[in-house]
Amino acid sequence: MTTTPVAFGLIGAGAIGAFHAESLARRIPEARLAAVADPRLEAAKLLATSLDVPRATTDPFEVFADPDIDAVVITTPPQFHTDLIEAAAETGKAVFCEKPMALTLADADRAITATAKAGVALQVGFNRRYDGGFRAGHDLVTSGGIGRPQLLRSLTRDPELNDPARVPAWGIFLETLIHDFDTLNWLNPGARATEVYATADALVRPDWRDRGLLDTALVHLRYDNGAMATAEASFQAVYGYDVRGEVFGSEGMATMGDIRPSTMTAYDAHGVRNDSVRRNVDLFHDAYTAQLTEFARCVRNGTPPQTTGEDARFALAIALAAIQSVRTGQTVRLDSLDQQ
Amino acid sequence: MTTTPVAFGLIGAGAIGAFHAESLARRIPEARLAAVADPRLEAAKLLATSLDVPRATTDPFEVFADPDIDAVVITTPPQFHTDLIEAAAETGKAVFCEKPMALTLADADRAITATAKAGVALQVGFNRRYDGGFRAGHDLVTSGGIGRPQLLRSLTRDPELNDPARVPAWGIFLETLIHDFDTLNWLNPGARATEVYATADALVRPDWRDRGLLDTALVHLRYDNGAMATAEASFQAVYGYDVRGEVFGSEGMATMGDIRPSTMTAYDAHGVRNDSVRRNVDLFHDAYTAQLTEFARCVRNGTPPQTTGEDARFALAIALAAIQSVRTGQTVRLDSLDQQ
Amino acid sequence: MTTTPVAFGLIGAGAIGAFHAESLARRIPEARLAAVADPRLEAAKLLATSLDVPRATTDPFEVFADPDIDAVVITTPPQFHTDLIEAAAETGKAVFCEKPMALTLADADRAITATAKAGVALQVGFNRRYDGGFRAGHDLVTSGGIGRPQLLRSLTRDPELNDPARVPAWGIFLETLIHDFDTLNWLNPGARATEVYATADALVRPDWRDRGLLDTALVHLRYDNGAMATAEASFQAVYGYDVRGEVFGSEGMATMGDIRPSTMTAYDAHGVRNDSVRRNVDLFHDAYTAQLTEFARCVRNGTPPQTTGEDARFALAIALAAIQSVRTGQTVRLDSLDQQ
């Protein structure tokens, strides 16, 4: 393949931004990284230099304006996503945006509309879809291997809650469980969530409960095909970074996810032991690379991404319903949300 | 030990009754089976004969009246449990009663009061507490090994829904999930459930939905220590009899339950394969024996059972709240139930 | 079944004798224990009393002479096995003998001949054949599920070498690996071992090497169907009692054995952890019961046992060949042994 790699600009040089930058620059033949933008110029420069990227800037619009750049990866804080997607789309850039794509349904619609109007690809960072285990489970479901989905489960447990002050309001739903909501939707193909009931609390750090921290949440969903599902999150699993899924149906079940980092099992006087994965970039290393590889191919080939703005909107609607359920103590119907 | 085994009478010669009879007669040195009662005389006689049991009768009161019998095992349909417990207690028999011990809180109280007043042991058939895996999980929790419980899960999936007509009303809560409610309570020691939200449907046999069948259910609980939990049931898991538990806390997690019946793994051109357990009496064979062994020892030693009428009442209250939640679509507070 | 249980006499009240005694007296409906013989009268009496067994004696011939006794279980030190088998057979008792049935091929032949001549059942204590996992593997092999066996493995690792002074000469082959040799034979049905090469050493306790201790051994076998196999033993696995098997063939593979005692897995800050089994009577509890249950049924029904004196002889021949291989450093052909 003598084809030129897709030229990317990165908007946001934080932790996941730096990881994506390294993937684009070093791990994905189909991509190259041409520019890094971050309001902290030093951070942008440092990342760019370390990866031999020619341009570092504080201004994302400088990246959008560069005609040699084909696509952008947006990894800023979520509140900036929609405006940046719109601006990027207007300059004809394909957009890969980290989750959550938007924080309101109106913004989600705005992002979808802008990219559709500009005819550019829009892909959202639901990386689990690119993990080998989750992908195999999804493929089994879509091939009919488990029949009609009836009971589903998805969970996310982060390893450590270092700084409760940095947890955004409703972050457990909007930034963490948003992954699980997408996973559930994806493992229940063609079905739509209809009702959401949720509870949430500060169980990891009860001393922060009065300041509104929510570090533990459990969500109960129903879908229009009758399926029932749970999504579950905690900000502190001392044993590591735990992400699992399960889909049970009329003809069988698939389970996905395992915290063991390798095939090595150790046996000693204390019994049998395995290590555990402690970082998302370890558990999903290959998935992160695979999702950007697919996006680069979509951009190059003009094919539509499989993880779309609509998917992001469906997951966001569940997150918003869950938040409303926690606020009210009631079940929330998704169609009531849609009409807000 | 030259001590005489505890003499048992069995009340109810159905499937689980027959299994318990065989345990009492053949597998538990501390017990012997002295009488079998069942309204179907032929069934009582057949079971008694096959196990060299001298007495078979249609009349449970004949068993209660026998001064040589120390204890009874009640395995009749649930609606007869309370009256039989009362009658047995009045004649001084220790009572092992299958779950559900009662179908109303008033009946539960009646059973508890009758046995307490008579000073006889009362144990309820929550067999999972006697399974090696669940027991080890419980022991880890009570030793503090997972810290404060925060998120729990228990599920039951029966292998096959043969005859929807025979499913009792609300049976999925009162007869199946009652196990999971007890498991959750037991894995969250000292805590009490406070709120219940539940959904249920006929997903296995949607053609029976109009006749009120509920074959799939998902229950969302909160406890007074903040913990959140799910209990989940299906009447048809084509892959076998699936019972699992999970308790996650501030210092770790325990998972319990596996459908694989043995350590044999087969590898062939289709990949890697394990068999699965398809019957409760296979998955819980040792647990069933262990629970009756413990009960026989309690009777002989005059020690109190660990699985009590109060435990049965706590589980029942959750089941009743779940039923009310399905009826109303609302969250149900347990304390509102208690005041009914 | 109103049939009378088979009446057993136990010859040898050591550790495994006591365990079998308890099984016969308490865990196997088809059996009862009628007498215990041991040269240490106190040991015999203590065991008999604890199990309500009417007779305790120092004289095994007293047991053989008892016309009410149907069968004997021989659990003495191995050097007494053959004489006891002969004596028991002459009085018409069915014989269950612990492994090794004999220490020489001539003695093995003597035991086989005596029981055959008397027309009594002879079963040998290869308990792994009655373990659920190993049984499932064997059944897969005999059903053709792995095709023609080509490579096999069996291993035994005891948890602790407490007292090297009590290890009998060549005990690692004659008393430990004899299990693995039988397992390999059984998993390679219809085939005969033809050649044996073995190494052995004192690796656990090198300070005992000069006194002739062998605590670690590795045996390499060939079979007349071309299959190659290894048997492996250590007297000290600090992590527990480890017994596993593997059979690989033209159409697949079966693996058997797992040291985890239950389905409970614990997760904490140190990773993922399982307990391990530390005693043979835990790992093979059900297998020990199942083998005596089968033997009792054979005695009662007059059917031949599946684990025969011939099986014991085949395993013994391999053990003797392995010993000769260690002595000479050479491969030993089994047919050269047979002509000794």
Add this chain to the structure above:
Amino acid sequence: MTTTPVAFGLIGAGAIGAFHAESLARRIPEARLAAVADPRLEAAKLLATSLDVPRATTDPFEVFADPDIDAVVITTPPQFHTDLIEAAAETGKAVFCEKPMALTLADADRAITATAKAGVALQVGFNRRYDGGFRAGHDLVTSGGIGRPQLLRSLTRDPELNDPARVPAWGIFLETLIHDFDTLNWLNPGARATEVYATADALVRPDWRDRGLLDTALVHLRYDNGAMATAEASFQAVYGYDVRGEVFGSEGMATMGDIRPSTMTAYDAHGVRNDSVRRNVDLFHDAYTAQLTEFARCVRNGTPPQTTGEDARFALAIALAAIQSVRTGQTVRLDSLDQQ
């Protein structure tokens, strides 16, 4: 890192050569691929073009002569390895050579001497050392986590023997088990193999036995620290590509390797099922990349590789001893080999 990537030439455009080429060109930031040499010019050109490599040639010496090339990867048939290593070393190229590095000890010495004299790095393709599971096992051993190694096992089972005619003479030892010999040496650090006993046969394709095919082999080793080991290979495991290791010692055990390709487990009416890996480039995808990444770093930083020519010589000596053992039916001492 603004450092220039290491420029590589590839010598040999076969299957593993093409895989390494893609790694060097696309997956390893520290490397670039500058030339491809293969006697089949079309193959060289096709590979070079597909990866945007500027030079394709039939002449490896053209690659060695190129002053812009820093290092070569040799993936020709084994009989050419030594001459190519010498020639490359003489032109100052660092050398990564696929296993087996040489087919005789004299050649192994020649390769080691040539690279040492030229002061260039020499690394051999024992990729398992770079697999996460095997690496974790090795690290546990070297940290003392299992104490003194006593019993080891390594096995390789290829998925399919397509064309017996293409199996080189003694290939099962020289090309397949050479991996296992290195793994065993590496998991028994500081110890040297002293004696080898081996059996081999045509069990997969008995119809090829007369033509000298060996498709199944079992090797029994002793080490100078007393440890005993087995290495085992088959050319046809219908269930996939199976590579596992085990090291047991005075303080515990590590097991490594699993054929399951992902965390997904499927449950259906036939039981529990996992897929299996069927290609070495799937099982060891990351390991292949990691070993070349390490090699590129060694070249760039002037640090010595961890997998050396000496390691290759040790493994080769075991393979040669195993071959001699098969030929003679005797145990072969490694020191007798060294004096050939």
